[in-house]
Amino acid sequence: xxxxxxxxxxxxxxxxxxxxxxxxxxxxxxxxxxxxxxxxxxxxxxxxxxxxxxxxxxxxxxxxxxxxxxxxxxxxxxxxxxxxxxxxxxxxxxxxxx
Numbered sequence: 001x002x003x004x005x006x007x008x009x010x011x012x013x014x015x016x017x018x019x020x021x022x023x024x025x026x027x028x029x030x031x032x033x034x035x036x037x038x039x040x041x042x043x044x045x046x047x048x049x050x051x052x053x054x055x056x057x058x059x060x061x062x063x064x065x066x067x068x069x070x071x072x073x074x075x076x077x078x079x080x081x082x083x084x085x086x087x088x089x090x091x092x093x094x095x096x097x098x
Contacts (some may be wrong), residue, residue, distance in 0.1 A: 001053040005087035008055045011045035011077040
């Protein structure tokens with residue numbers, strides 16, 4: 001994959017009863033925050049911005065963390081926007097609304 005900036009939205013939905021789902025989500029957000037990848041946390045999902053490799057590594061790291069910490073089941077909802085000839089940024093898409 002190219003090295004242009006892409007956008008991704010990731011939403012983690014724990015399907016668990018052993019603890020409150022927000023606790024698992026908080027751990028997922030901590031992994032994202034520690035990644036160094038540009039991100040914006042929202043009430044329903046977190047938007048990531050970086051190269052395809054960087055973004056997919058963060059998503060993989062979140063899933064690996066949940067697995068290694070014993071989360072019994074979760075849904076990872078993903079959206080990716082990729083532009084083949086250049087960067088695509090969140091600011092570019094939302095600038096006119098600010």
